[in-house]
Amino acid sequence: MKRYIEANKERFFEELFSLLRIPSVSAKSANKPDMLRCAQRLRELLTESGADGAEVCPTAGNPVVFGWKTVDPSLSTILIYGHYDVQPAEPLEKWNSDPFEPVIHDGAIWGRGANDDKGQLFMHLKAFEYLVATRKLRHNVKFIFEGEEEIGSPSLPQWISDNRDRLSADICLVSDTTMISDKVPSINCGMRGLAYFDVTVTGPDKDLHSGHYGGAVANPINVLCEMISSLTDDCGRITVPGFYDRVVELSDEDRAQLARAPFDLDEYKDFLGIREVRGERGYSTIERTGIRPCLDVCGIWGGYMGEGAKTVLPSTAHAKISMRLVPDQKSGEISELFERHFLSMAPDCVRVDVRRSEGGNGFLIPITSEAYLAASRAMADVYGVEPVPSRGGGSIAVLAEVQKILGIDPLLMGFGLERDTIHSPNESYLLSQFFAGMESIALFYGYYK
Amino acid sequence: MKRYIEANKERFFEELFSLLRIPSVSAKSANKPDMLRCAQRLRELLTESGADGAEVCPTAGNPVVFGWKTVDPSLSTILIYGHYDVQPAEPLEKWNSDPFEPVIHDGAIWGRGANDDKGQLFMHLKAFEYLVATRKLRHNVKFIFEGEEEIGSPSLPQWISDNRDRLSADICLVSDTTMISDKVPSINCGMRGLAYFDVTVTGPDKDLHSGHYGGAVANPINVLCEMISSLTDDCGRITVPGFYDRVVELSDEDRAQLARAPFDLDEYKDFLGIREVRGERGYSTIERTGIRPCLDVCGIWGGYMGEGAKTVLPSTAHAKISMRLVPDQKSGEISELFERHFLSMAPDCVRVDVRRSEGGNGFLIPITSEAYLAASRAMADVYGVEPVPSRGGGSIAVLAEVQKILGIDPLLMGFGLERDTIHSPNESYLLSQFFAGMESIALFYGYYK
Numbered sequence: 001m002k003r004y005i006e007a008n009k010e011r012f013f014e015e016l017f018s019l020l021r022i023p024s025v026s027a028k029s030a031n032k033p034d035m036l037r038c039a040q041r042l043r044e045l046l047t048e049s050g051a052d053g054a055e056v057c058p059t060a061g062n063p064v065v066f067g068w069k070t071v072d073p074s075l076s077t078i079l080i081y082g083h084y085d086v087q088p089a090e091p092l093e094k095w096n097s098d099p100f101e102p103v104i105h106d107g108a109i110w111g112r113g114a115n116d117d118k119g120q121l122f123m124h125l126k127a128f129e130y131l132v133a134t135r136k137l138r139h140n141v142k143f144i145f146e147g148e149e150e151i152g153s154p155s156l157p158q159w160i161s162d163n164r165d166r167l168s169a170d171i172c173l174v175s176d177t178t179m180i181s182d183k184v185p186s187i188n189c190g191m192r193g194l195a196y197f198d199v200t201v202t203g204p205d206k207d208l209h210s211g212h213y214g215g216a217v218a219n220p221i222n223v224l225c226e227m228i229s230s231l232t233d234d235c236g237r238i239t240v241p242g243f244y245d246r247v248v249e250l251s252d253e254d255r256a257q258l259a260r261a262p263f264d265l266d267e268y269k270d271f272l273g274i275r276e277v278r279g280e281r282g283y284s285t286i287e288r289t290g291i292r293p294c295l296d297v298c299g300i301w302g303g304y305m306g307e308g309a310k311t312v313l314p315s316t317a318h319a320k321i322s323m324r325l326v327p328d329q330k331s332g333e334i335s336e337l338f339e340r341h342f343l344s345m346a347p348d349c350v351r352v353d354v355r356r357s358e359g360g361n362g363f364l365i366p367i368t369s370e371a372y373l374a375a376s377r378a379m380a381d382v383y384g385v386e387p388v389p390s391r392g393g394g395s396i397a398v399l400a401e402v403q404k405i406l407g408i409d410p411l412l413m414g415f416g417l418e419r420d421t422i423h424s425p426n427e428s429y430l431l432s433q434f435f436a437g438m439e440s441i442a443l444f445y446g447y448y449k
Numbered sequence: 450m451k452r453y454i455e456a457n458k459e460r461f462f463e464e465l466f467s468l469l470r471i472p473s474v475s476a477k478s479a480n481k482p483d484m485l486r487c488a489q490r491l492r493e494l495l496t497e498s499g500a501d502g503a504e505v506c507p508t509a510g511n512p513v514v515f516g517w518k519t520v521d522p523s524l525s526t527i528l529i530y531g532h533y534d535v536q537p538a539e540p541l542e543k544w545n546s547d548p549f550e551p552v553i554h555d556g557a558i559w560g561r562g563a564n565d566d567k568g569q570l571f572m573h574l575k576a577f578e579y580l581v582a583t584r585k586l587r588h589n590v591k592f593i594f595e596g597e598e599e600i601g602s603p604s605l606p607q608w609i610s611d612n613r614d615r616l617s618a619d620i621c622l623v624s625d626t627t628m629i630s631d632k633v634p635s636i637n638c639g640m641r642g643l644a645y646f647d648v649t650v651t652g653p654d655k656d657l658h659s660g661h662y663g664g665a666v667a668n669p670i671n672v673l674c675e676m677i678s679s680l681t682d683d684c685g686r687i688t689v690p691g692f693y694d695r696v697v698e699l700s701d702e703d704r705a706q707l708a709r710a711p712f713d714l715d716e717y718k719d720f721l722g723i724r725e726v727r728g729e730r731g732y733s734t735i736e737r738t739g740i741r742p743c744l745d746v747c748g749i750w751g752g753y754m755g756e757g758a759k760t761v762l763p764s765t766a767h768a769k770i771s772m773r774l775v776p777d778q779k780s781g782e783i784s785e786l787f788e789r790h791f792l793s794m795a796p797d798c799v800r801v802d803v804r805r806s807e808g809g810n811g812f813l814i815p816i817t818s819e820a821y822l823a824a825s826r827a828m829a830d831v832y833g834v835e836p837v838p839s840r841g842g843g844s845i846a847v848l849a850e851v852q853k854i855l856g857i858d859p860l861l862m863g864f865g866l867e868r869d870t871i872h873s874p875n876e877s878y879l880l881s882q883f884f885a886g887m888e889s890i891a892l893f894y895g896y897y898k
Contacts, residue, residue, distance in 0.1 A: 090755065204722055225749075229674045277798065289660075296664075298763070299670075299754050302749050309806040312536075314748075320753060423658040423760065424761070
């Protein structure tokens with residue numbers, strides 16, 4: 001594949017850039033037309049890469065792009081999953097170049113989606129193209145590219161249910177995660193689930209003068225801060241009753257296995273520019289993101305946010321609260337527990353509204369499976385060292401659904417690195433990882449039954 | 450004065466509207482040119498109303514407009530204070546009409562500054578004009594209109610010090626407050642002081658993916674919420690060490706006197722649209738705003754505030770924290786206590802910055818003074834009932850400075866009502882109060898020595 005990449009590199013960039021230039025931000029309704037444009041462009045790329053057919057399939061939300069190539073029905077089938085939607089690019093002023101005008105410099109591609117997930121799904125398209133072009137393809141291949149991953153995949157489970165028969169496969173291959181480092185390749189064998197809420201605290205029905213009313217009327221910002229603060233205790237544990245009931249406690253052996261992954265706390269802190277880490281007492285940093293749940297406020301706002309000093313006691317305060325979940329926590333159940341608890345905490349002096357925004361369950365995959373071993377061999381060939389199993393802290397909500405509806409395991413061959421700062425300004429994707437990913441994927445096809 | 454108002458009403462509106470149309474928002478640097486325009490317009494109005502002279506005086510910040518009329522140096526001198534700057538109009542979408550295009554309907558003037566303080570200072574201009582025009586003026590009069598009241602009057606104390614001799618007077622008359630209701634006129638005999646801060650909590654040096662890092666890296670929003678929450682205890686008391694050391698506890702007698710002011714808690718709650726009030730344990734609602742200090746977050750922001758669900762662990766979180774102070778708390782001393790305490794609370798996992806934004810001391814004025822009694826008689830004539838003394842919860846930072854530098858007491862004849870929602874969208878000023886205010890002020894001149 002190396003030579004094929006060398007010969008076609010410029011075209012690869014051109015094709016990927018045509019995807020990156022489309023601001024397919026699923027969180028924003030203003031970008032609705034871009035979702036369809038991006039889906040249509042993916043359909044073209046699927047056909048050009050060698051698929052027998054490709055369709056833009058409508059759903060209740062953004063369309064799913066479905067593509068397929070049947071080599072021989074008796075061979076096993078690989079289902080590729082990816083997503084063409086991206087996170088909002090804000091704060092725009094922190095980008096060094098236009099997030100939707102990709103550029104290459106310093107050995108990387110820069111732009112929103114360069115890694116997550118346009119860059120990573122594109123590796124699958126080109127590994128597939130290579131196998132078709134060189135007549136090396138010995139599997140049937142199916143592709144699902146969805147447009148709602150960044151908002152929790154609200155429409156995909158239904159679409160998968162409705163198309164269950166067309167989607168039958170032996171394994172679901174996904175590149176939408178990171179590895180530990182390019183020196184220490186790793187394969188993600190578990191991800192966390194998610195429950196995400198928009199909450200609003202309303203005090204008086206209008207903004208008030210903070211001098212005339214301050215001290216006598218509850219300030220919704222102060223109340224919201226109190227409520228958020230009380231959601232975690234001094235040990236960094238979440239106080240929602242029942243929250244930990246289904247959290248699987250790992251055995252000492254499993255924890256020792258996880259601790260084998262190389263990790264340098266000082267490097268980690270340096271990379272983030274922090275003096276100290278913080279998390280649940282009794283767990284290491286790797287465990288805190290890999291096997292333990294957490295609660296983060298992803299956004300908060302209320303009152304006067306402009307320049308200078310406005311003395312206002314505002315009517316409302318808002319926050320976006322997310323919880324990352326681990327096996328066997330169920331997103332729906334946790335959402336109910338959270339909602340009930342948060343509402344029950346509300347003092348009489350305010351009104352509290354909780355709206356579920358998105359969610360999905362976490363999952364674990366067996367590291368003894370044939371697919372895992374094939375991926376491990378492929379990556380060992382490319383990187384020169386055997387990859388280590390790891391646990392990802394993020395969530396791909398829909399993969400637990402795929403596992404449930406189609407009865408197949410996902411396999412997470414992710415080639416992102418921490419330095420790519422996905423979801424943040426200046427997202428990038430190293431060219432070396434981009435190419436190593438294509439090679440690893442092409443080799444995977446060879447090693448997988 | 451009633452007949453004079455009737456004959457000149459339309460011109461009064463036109464003149465006032467020419468002030469209201471200038472967006473003199475002192476909190477925003479973009480409005481800098483409007484500050485000068487507004488000051489120049491006020492100088493014109495002073496001269497047209499009958500002043501001997503009027504000047505736009507530069508300061509380190511926005512200009513002060515100074516006007517004067519000398520009738521006879523042996524007569525006593527009234528110093529009128531007002532401010533021509535206004536609060537920001539945001540949130541703009543909540544206004545029923547353009548905040549800077551005033552309109553009259555439902556018996557009121559609507560627009561930013563209609564009451565606070567352009568509408569109220571304008572009553573003084575026209576009461577003065579009437580006295581001059583009808584040759585009834587038996588006092589020397591001086592006017593100070595400043596352009597920085599809403600940001601804590603940073604430049605005025607210095608200007609007053611520098612011009613101490615020109616400003617000598619017997620009483621400082623101010624209309625920048627509210628009365629209990631138009632059925633229950635009141636005179637404000639004390640105001641709270643203010644200390645206002647911009648605080649920033651910084652965690653990682655960039656926004657992070659909340660899945661990859663959540664649980665292991667301190668989220669600055671969560672930390673800010675914890676810090677804010679810990680600033681008050683379960684009894685509604687502020688936890689900053691030393692905060693209450695200088696708070697004057699009122700005698701039971703004084704508290705009984707305050708309790709005489711008519712107050713209907715149910716009406717109060719209805720007006721605000723709240724089910725319950727909240728404040729420091731052991732004090733009534735009137736006491737909580739009148740004689741007790743408080744802490745309010747006037748603004749908070751951080752992370753993703755847009756539509757949908759962005760899973761981000763942000764780099765920074767911000768808040769605007771204000772404290773209202775009572776005698777004998779000193780704004781400077783409280784600021785130091787707060788700053789020290791807030792910084793000391795910061796956990797190692799974040800960096801905390803505190804910036805003082807504005808501040809000023811509170812004050813009390815004697816209700817046995819000649820000026821108070823003259824105001825009381827004037828208002829009793831106009832309203833048909835004797836006004837009650839009250840304590841305002843707001844702050845006019847500079848009045849304590851006036852008291853200190855010029856050695857004269859302020860007298861607060863305020864004609865605003867709660868319904869005017871100053872500092873909020875749809876600020877208004879009742880025409881009946883606007884005219885009753887002019888009449889009361891004109892009568893005050895008659896009753897004051």
